[in-house]
Structures are given as C-alpha cells and as structure tokens.
Amino acid sequence: MAIKASELNTAAVELHGITKRFGQPARRPFGRGKVKKEKLALDQVSMHVDSGRITGILGANGSGKSTLIRILATLMTPDAGTASVFGYDVVTQPDDVRRHINRVSVEASFFKEMSPWENMLYAARLYGSGGKGTRARVEGMLERLGLPLDTLDKPMKQLSRGQQQKVAIARSFLTSPSLLLMDEPTTGLDPRSKREVQELVRTIRRDRAATVLLCTHDLEEAEVLCDHVLVLDQGRVLAEGTPAELIRAHAGDVDGSLEDAFMKLTGKRLEEDEEAKDE
Amino acid sequence: MIGNSLRWELNAFVGFIERQKNLYRRYWLWEAVWLLYNLVSVLSIGYLAAGLSTLGLEPGQASLHQTQLYLLVGALLWTYLSLVFFEIAFAITWERWEGTIEYTFMAPVKRLTHLLGMSAASLIYGIARTAAIGIALVFFFNLDLSHANWLTALAIFAAATLPLLGLGIFTSILPLLSPEKGEQMAFAVQGVLLLISGVYYPISVLPAPLHVVGILSPLTYTLSGVRESLLHGLSLAGALPTIGILLLMGVILVPASVWCFNRAEVRAKRLGLLKRSG
Numbered sequence: 001m002a003i004k005a006s007e008l009n010t011a012a013v014e015l016h017g018i019t020k021r022f023g024q025p026a027r028r029p030f031g032r033g034k035v036k037k038e039k040l041a042l043d044q045v046s047m048h049v050d051s052g053r054i055t056g057i058l059g060a061n062g063s064g065k066s067t068l069i070r071i072l073a074t075l076m077t078p079d080a081g082t083a084s085v086f087g088y089d090v091v092t093q094p095d096d097v098r099r100h101i102n103r104v105s106v107e108a109s110f111f112k113e114m115s116p117w118e119n120m121l122y123a124a125r126l127y128g129s130g131g132k133g134t135r136a137r138v139e140g141m142l143e144r145l146g147l148p149l150d151t152l153d154k155p156m157k158q159l160s161r162g163q164q165q166k167v168a169i170a171r172s173f174l175t176s177p178s179l180l181l182m183d184e185p186t187t188g189l190d191p192r193s194k195r196e197v198q199e200l201v202r203t204i205r206r207d208r209a210a211t212v213l214l215c216t217h218d219l220e221e222a223e224v225l226c227d228h229v230l231v232l233d234q235g236r237v238l239a240e241g242t243p244a245e246l247i248r249a250h251a252g253d254v255d256g257s258l259e260d261a262f263m264k265l266t267g268k269r270l271e272e273d274e275e276a277k278d279e
Numbered sequence: 280m281i282g283n284s285l286r287w288e289l290n291a292f293v294g295f296i297e298r299q300k301n302l303y304r305r306y307w308l309w310e311a312v313w314l315l316y317n318l319v320s321v322l323s324i325g326y327l328a329a330g331l332s333t334l335g336l337e338p339g340q341a342s343l344h345q346t347q348l349y350l351l352v353g354a355l356l357w358t359y360l361s362l363v364f365f366e367i368a369f370a371i372t373w374e375r376w377e378g379t380i381e382y383t384f385m386a387p388v389k390r391l392t393h394l395l396g397m398s399a400a401s402l403i404y405g406i407a408r409t410a411a412i413g414i415a416l417v418f419f420f421n422l423d424l425s426h427a428n429w430l431t432a433l434a435i436f437a438a439a440t441l442p443l444l445g446l447g448i449f450t451s452i453l454p455l456l457s458p459e460k461g462e463q464m465a466f467a468v469q470g471v472l473l474l475i476s477g478v479y480y481p482i483s484v485l486p487a488p489l490h491v492v493g494i495l496s497p498l499t500y501t502l503s504g505v506r507e508s509l510l511h512g513l514s515l516a517g518a519l520p521t522i523g524i525l526l527l528m529g530v531i532l533v534p535a536s537v538w539c540f541n542r543a544e545v546r547a548k549r550l551g552l553l554k555r556s557g
Contacts, residue, residue, distance in 0.1 A: 020551075022550075022551060046451075067551075070381075070553075070554075073385045074382070074385055075381055075384060075385055075548065075553045075554070076548050076549075076551050076553065077545070077548045077549050095387055095389075098385055098387035099387040100384060101385070103381075103382075103385065104364075105381070107382060107555075109376065109378050109379045109382040109555070110376050110377075110378070110379065111298070111301075111302060111305075111379060112377065112378075113302065113305040113306060114298075114301050114302065114305055116296070118301045118305075121294075121297065122294055122297065122298045122301075123289055123295025123382075123386075124294075125290055125293060125295075125297065126291050126294055126383075126386035126387070126388050127386065128287050128290060128291075128385065128387075130290060130293075130294060131290075153304065252383075278381070
C-alpha cells in the first residue's frame with residue numbers, strides 16, 4: 001500500500017523502551033512443574049528509522065533481531081515500551097500497521113506444494129488485489145528478478161532456495177509495502193543468488209521509495225547496502241550510525257571495516273557465531 | 280470507506296477459499312486416500328448392519344433395513360461433520376506445519392474473515408466429498424428412502440452449519456494455546472463428539488453424565504433430525520424445534536468461539552507462539 005502524504009514526514013519506525021522477556025516463571029501450585037529459565041530478548045530498545053532508507057540491524061544469534069522484526073510485524077507484543085510504524089501503534093492499531101508492511105524471512109514462508117503463482121495469488125488476495133492483470137504483473141516481476149517463467153506453475157518445493165527467496169521478494173513487491181522487513185534474506189544462499197538478492201534490495205529502494213529494515217549476519221552486506229546501521233547485542237542497542245560513522249568511531253583504524261567495529265563493540269565475530277550455529 | 284473495507288475482506292475471503300482449493304488439488308493423492316478411507320468406513324458400517332442377521336439376530340427384514348439406514352445415515356453424516364470439524368480445527372496446525380502461520384497472521388485481514396474463509400472452503404469440500412460417498416452407497420446397498428423428506432433434511436443440515444463452525448473454531452484455538460499438544464487435543468475432542476452425539480446409537484443408551492453432555496452437543500440434534508427426516512419423513516414444521524435449537528447454538532457458539540480465538544491470539548503474541556516451530 002502506498003504511503004499517504006500525511007505519512008511522508010513520519011518516521012517509518014519508532015521504538016521507545018521496547019522490552020521483551022521469554023520464559024517468564026509462572027506460578028505453579030505447590031511449586032511443582034518445570035519453571036522455564038527467563039531470557040531477556042530485548043532490553044529497553046529505542047530506535048528511529050527514517051522513511052525511504054535501508055537500515056541494517058546487526059547482531060549475533062540471540063541478539064534480539066528477529067524478536068524486534070516480529071514485534072514490528074505485529075506477530076508479538078512487547079512487555080514494555082511502544083513501537084509504531086508510520087505513526088500506527090503495533091499493539092493497538094495492528095490492522096493499520098499490517099497494510100503498510102511485508103516481510104521476507106530467512107526461510108521462505110510458502111505452501112510448498114502450491115506453485116509460485118498460487119502462493120502469489122493468495123498473497124495478492126490478502127493485500128487487496130488478485131483480480132484481472134495479477135498474472136501479468138507476477139510474470140513481469142519474476143522476469144525482472146531473473147526467474148524463468150516456467151517455474152511459475154511448478155510446486156515451490158521443486159525450486160532452489162535462491163529461487164524461492166526471489167519469489168518471496170517478488171511476493172513482497174506485489175503488495176507494495178511501505179516498510180519491508182527483511183530477516184536475513186541472504187542467509188544460506190549461494191554467492192550468485194546472494195548477489196542477485198542484494199541487487200534487488202538496492203532496486204527496491206531506488207524504484208519504490210520503500211523503507212527497508214534489514215537484519216543481517218553479513219557485515220559486508222550491511223556495509224554496501226545500508227544507509228544506517230544499528231548494532232544489537234543481548235537485546236540492547238550498542239551503537240548506531242552510518243557504516244562509515246561506525247567504522248570511524250569503533251574500528252580503531254582508518255582502514256578498518258564494519259566487522260572490526262562490530263568486534264570492538266560486542267567482543268564477538270559474526271563468522272564464529274555462524275560456525276557455532278552450523279555445528 | 281465501509282464499502283472499501285468490505286470489498287477488501289471479501290477479496291481475502293475468496294483468497295482463503297481459492298488457497299484451500301489449490302491445496303486440495305495439489306494434495307489430490309492424499310485426498311483420494313482419505314476419500315477411500317471414508318468410503319470403506321461407511322461401507323463397513325453398512326455391512327455390519329447387513330451382517331446382524333447372520334449373528335442370529337432376526338428382527339425381520341423391515342427392521343434390518345431400518346437399522347442399516349439408521350447406521351448408514353449416521354456414518355455418512357459423521358463423515359461430513361468430522362471432516363468439516365477437522366478442517367476448521369486444524370486450520371492453525373496446518374499453517375504451522377506448512378510454515379505459513381506468520382505470513383497469514385501478519386496479513387491485513389480480519390481474523391473473522393480468515394476463519395470464515397477457511398470454514399467456507401471446508402463446507403464446500405465436505406459437501407462434495409460426502410456427496411461422492413453418498414452416491415457410491417446407492418450402488419452398494421439397496422436403500423429404501425421412499426419416506427425421506429429431503430427438504431427437511433437439507434434445512435437441518437444447513438442449520439447445523441453454524442454450530443459446527445463454532446465447535447471447529449473453538450477447537451482450532453487449542454493449537455494456538457499449545458503448539459505441541461493442541462493437535463492431539465483436537466483429536467480427543469473429535470473422539471468425544473463421536474461418543475456423545477449419537478452417531479451410531481441414540482444417546483438414551485449412554486450413562487446419565489454422558490447423556491447430559493450429549494444433549495449439549497449440536498451434532499446430536501443434527502444427527503437425530505436428519506435421521507428422522509430421511510427415515511420417517513419428518514415434516515419441516517415438525518423439525519422447527521430442532522432447527523431453532525441448532526440456530527440458537529450457532530448464534531452463541533460462533534461469536535463466542537471467535538472472541539475466544541482472538542483472546543488466544545493475544546496470548547500467543549504475548550508468549551511468542553505465533554511461529555512455525557511453535
């Protein structure tokens with residue numbers, strides 16, 4: 001859905017003191033039963049995302065990135081604090097928020113037996129279209145994304161992961177979101193597919209004036225794609241700024257990289273984190 | 280403004296039906312297996328009645344026919360009712376299993392539209408599948424439906440839709456409350472409905488506590504009403520109390536179940552349960 005004129009001057013995303021805990025200890029009769037260990041996923045997170053920019057959220061596994069995205073996607077409510085998308089509160093005005101957003105997650109959320117066309121038609125219906133001309137729009141989009149048209153009617157499960165991710169991005173284009181939430185869209189893709197998806201993210205901003213919130217493990221990706229970056233660790237925002245500002249302030253070397261800045265800030269390397277996850 | 284919102288919701292409603300149609304088509308082999316399973320189950324019940332005479336029970340040819348019809352109508356209706364119930368009750372489980380639960384729940388669509396869309400698809404599919412089994416039964420058994428009042432049967436069948444949706448939506452809450460155990464709990468609810476609703480026997484044979492629960496089940500009225508219409512030609516006027524009870528149950532159950540579903544969704548969002556892995 002296109003942004004209304006009144007929304008143009010509003011921040012795309014505004015967070016104030018967002019806190020989220022999981023596994024809160026429940027009161028149990030006679031103290032029996034398992035009590036889950038409490039985990040603080042987000043700790044007083046505040047942030048401001050300007051419209052029309054690509055903002056990266058960098059963090060290791062368990063840093064709170066996905067929780068943040070899920071709160072903005074109205075799939076989770078915070079324990080404390082407020083979050084709004086284009087001025088609409090995610091808890092009290094979820095219907096308004098949903099009309100402005102779409103999401104591309106690390107695992108493509110599709111009906112695997114259905115074809116890309118059937119999945120996209122379903123998405124179009126949920127977002128107010130799906131009538132005449134939808135097939136032509138979908139074909140045009142997939143062509144633009146470099147997907148052969150003969151994949152359109154095959155079951156999704158027969159497509160490669162890269163192709164599925166492209167369909168996920170095409171599906172999000174179809175609904176014309178003002179805010180696109182991308183949760184590690186290139187994780188697990190081969191280098192070529194990764195480059196193609198990254199190119200698409202650039203195109204989204206260039207062509208559609210959409211705001212992108214990109215959660216990523218890939219610091220190089222963040223450096224080349226993002227206008228603004230936040231470093232999240234253990235549920236807290238450690239630093240934010242343009243990639244150049246973060247490098248200048250935290251890398252400790254004029255020739256440093258975003259990875260150096262990230263290590264300095266968190267004491268972690270994202271590659272180690274990825275390796276640990278793989279093991 | 281209201282017109283636009285309504286158009287938006289109607290479009291999404293069609294989207295849910297279209298999606299289910301595509302899923303049934305894509306999973307056609309599974310559906311064929313289930314159809315065969317249902318057909319075989321209903322046939323077994325029919326032959327069970329036919330075989331009663333060989334067990335030394337000789338109630339007379341006419342009574343045997345009546346017994347067979349009684350059981351076949353019960354089995355056929357149960358096939359329909361349990362299919363629709365199952366499809367609605369598993370709406371959430373299925374989304375979680377496919378990995379689409381987050382996508383569907385973050386879509387700008389009212390939950391009522393989502394649930395009614397799923398329900399409508401289940402009803403259409405349930406009627407089609409049950410009709411196919413019903414037609415097959417004609418070839419296997421010499422059914423005497425000369426006394427049947429089809430109009431009354433259809434009216435009761437239609438009135439039963441509302442409370443059936445309510446029960447289905449209530450049960451679909453279970454996987455929202457407990458992603459791990461909700462699915463099994465839905466099977467348990469289905470089993471209890473089979474026991475207490477008089478599918479194969481009148482509920483008067485049940486012990487008192489179960490009898491009372493049976494009186495509260497809308498399926499009891501559906502089964503006994505449709506049976507009376509098909510076996511004894513119950514008139515439409517005579518069926519009005521049954522139709523009234525079913526509609527009243529529907530008017531209570533549907534809004535109550537949607538309200539409870541919304542409360543369960545709020546809870547699931549608070550606990551972070553709206554995700555594919557649970």
